[in-house]
Amino acid sequence: MVVPSPTPIRTKKTKAVGIPTIDLSLNRSMLSKLIVKACEEYGFFKVVNHGVSKEIIARMEEEGSEFFGRTTTEKQRAGPASPFGYGCKSIGPNGDMGELEYLLLHTNSLSISERSQAISNDPTKFSCVVNDYIQAVKEVACEILDLVAEGLWVQDKCILSKLIRDVHSDSLLRLNHYPQVKDINDWDPTPKLFQHQCTNNRIGFGEHSDPQILTILQSNDVGGLQVSLHDGLWVPVPPDPTEFYVIVGDALQVLTNGRFVSARHRALANSMKPRMSMVYFGAPPLNSWIYPLPEFVSPQKPSLYKPFTWDQYKKAAYSLRLGDSRLDLFKIHNNIGDKTH
Ligand SMILES: O=C(O)CCC(=O)C(=O)O
Numbered sequence: 001m002v003v004p005s006p007t008p009i010r011t012k013k014t015k016a017v018g019i020p021t022i023d024l025s026l027n028r029s030m031l032s033k034l035i036v037k038a039c040e041e042y043g044f045f046k047v048v049n050h051g052v053s054k055e056i057i058a059r060m061e062e063e064g065s066e067f068f069g070r071t072t073t074e075k076q077r078a079g080p081a082s083p084f085g086y087g088c089k090s091i092g093p094n095g096d097m098g099e100l101e102y103l104l105l106h107t108n109s110l111s112i113s114e115r116s117q118a119i120s121n122d123p124t125k126f127s128c129v130v131n132d133y134i135q136a137v138k139e140v141a142c143e144i145l146d147l148v149a150e151g152l153w154v155q156d157k158c159i160l161s162k163l164i165r166d167v168h169s170d171s172l173l174r175l176n177h178y179p180q181v182k183d184i185n186d187w188d189p190t191p192k193l194f195q196h197q198c199t200n201n202r203i204g205f206g207e208h209s210d211p212q213i214l215t216i217l218q219s220n221d222v223g224g225l226q227v228s229l230h231d232g233l234w235v236p237v238p239p240d241p242t243e244f245y246v247i248v249g250d251a252l253q254v255l256t257n258g259r260f261v262s263a264r265h266r267a268l269a270n271s272m273k274p275r276m277s278m279v280y281f282g283a284p285p286l287n288s289w290i291y292p293l294p295e296f297v298s299p300q301k302p303s304l305y306k307p308f309t310w311d312q313y314k315k316a317a318y319s320l321r322l323g324d325s326r327l328d329l330f331k332i333h334n335n336i337g338d339k340t341h
Contacts, residue, residue, distance in 0.1 A: 018229065019237060024143070025049040032151030035144060043248035043263035044227045044237075047144070050244055052136040057218060057242070060133040063126055064276055067103060067119060068177040078103065078118040085115065091205065096322040098205045099269035100178045107134045107171040107280075134173055137216045137244070137280040138164065144246060145214060145282075152256070154295050160255065164213060168285035170310060171212070176277045178204040178224060178269040204269030208322045209262035211313060212283040213255070215247035222275035228264040237265075239275075250327050251284065251313070254305045257292035262327075286311040305330045 020038040024031065024047050038045035067075065072088075081087030081104045088101040103119065105112055112134075113127045120126035142161035149157045164171055181202075204224055218241070219225065225237040225245070237245060250262045269275070284290065291307035308316075308330050317326050 019227070019235065020045040022047050023049050024051065024140075028147070028150070032147040035147045036151035039148060039248050039252075039260045042227075042229055043261050044229070044245065044265070046240065046243055046245050047140065048243050050140050052140060052244075054242065056132050056136050059129045060278055061220065061241075061276065063120070063129050064103070064175040064177070064278060067175070068101065068274075068276065075101070078115070084111070085118070091322055093318055094321050096206055098267075099202050100176050100204045100267070102177065103175045105130065105173045107138070107169070107173055130173065133278070134171075134280065137218075138171070138282065140244060141214045141216050141246075141280065141282040148252075152259070152295065154293060159293065160213065160252070163284035163288060164282035166285050166288075168287075170283040170286050170314070172281045172283065174279045174281070176205060176267070176275075176279065178222075178267065178271070178275040180272055180274045181270060202269045204267040204275070206322050207264055207266040209264050209325075210247055210249040210281055211251065211317045211326065212249040212281040213251045214282045215249055216280040216282070217245040217247060217277060218243075218279075219275060219277040222271050222273045224267045224269060224271055224275045225277070226266055226268065228266075234266070249281070251290050251310070253327065254290050254330070255293055255296075257296035257301060258304045259296055284310045286314070302332070304332055306332055 020034070020042060022031070022034050022038060022045055026034070035045075067078075075086050075088075077086075079086035079088070081102065082093075084104050084106055086101070086103055089097050089099070091098050091100075091102075105115060109127070109131050112130050113123070116123035116126040116130070142165060145160035145164070146157055149160050154160075163169065207228070217225070219239050221239050221241050223236060223239045225239070226234040227237055227247075229235050247265065248260045248262050252260055253262045267275070267277070286309065288310050289307050290310060290313065292303045292305060297303050305327070313326070313330070316329050320326055
């Protein structure tokens with residue numbers, strides 16, 4: 001059954017940009033309505049009072065800064081990111097480039113412990129800090145997904161969170177580091193004469209939607225993230241180091257049969273200070289089937305997507321460019337319009 005949209009509720013908007021801010025300490029029934037509304041209208045919102053301690057965030061940031069502060073040779077010991085490990089400028093296998101370096105980790109604790117040998121001088125501490133951070137942000141993601149299921153009257157309230165709680169979940173953690181403009185110019189082969197003309201819109205991480213179910217993004221106090229909210233307009237997202245931004249991914253778009261739409265976003269790298277972001281991508285196990293939940297399918301709203309496994313979707317994503325609309329590959333073309341892009 002597809003429930004009608006809840007009665008309009010005003011969410012507190014972050015001034016000037018209109019991104020909703022949701023207080024996770026509100027009562028559950030209010031919260032589930034606010035979250036569903038934010039997912040439907042924006043696919044992107046900020047959460048406050050999320051319950052993750054400042055210490056867990058600070059320790060993770062410290063490890064990230066320590067790693068990116070190392071020499072290139074040291075960092076390269078943890079690469080190449082194919083798919084996990086250290087990467088620089090090259091995003092994915094299809095020629096996408098950005099003004100950033102990153103560390104991509106699988107959230108499986110065995111994988112973290114193996115990788116940490118090449119990442120840190122104190123691998124035990126590194127693994128411990130990363131596992132604590134992942135555990136904490138996973139809880140935030142699961143809580144939000146349970147609230148989504150409640151707000152949408154899905155019968156099994158844990159059906160979404162179970163996918164990312166699964167021991168075989170394919171969730172990831174990526175630390176991104178965008179150097180300050182001064183350092184970008186050091187990296188850049190563009191003749192110095194022309195560089196000042198392009199520093200206003202340097203792409204750190206190009207436009208894309210996240211393929212997974214739900215993303216939990218944290219950054220330091222340096223801006224750069226932008227989200228495409230309506231009509232392709234890019235809206236700058238104010239950085240907030242103590243809170244998290246939540247982003248609807250492609251898989252959640254499919255699970256809700258297009259009722260939620262994954263949010264396209266990008267990061268610019270034109271700041272006078274380096275930006276670091278820590279991004280958790282909540283994903284199902286590779287062999288999980290992803291398809292619209294029965295609650296969202298009816299004769300009036302037939303399924304918009306063919307079922308696929310998460311593994312098939314990832315392979316499709318890896319075969320395309322970052323900004324390509326991968327969901328098109330799995331769309332069922334019927335006569336009833338949908339709101340996907
Ligand atoms: O650094 C950011 O804020 C954006 C990062 C991002 O979109 C990603 O890692 O997928």
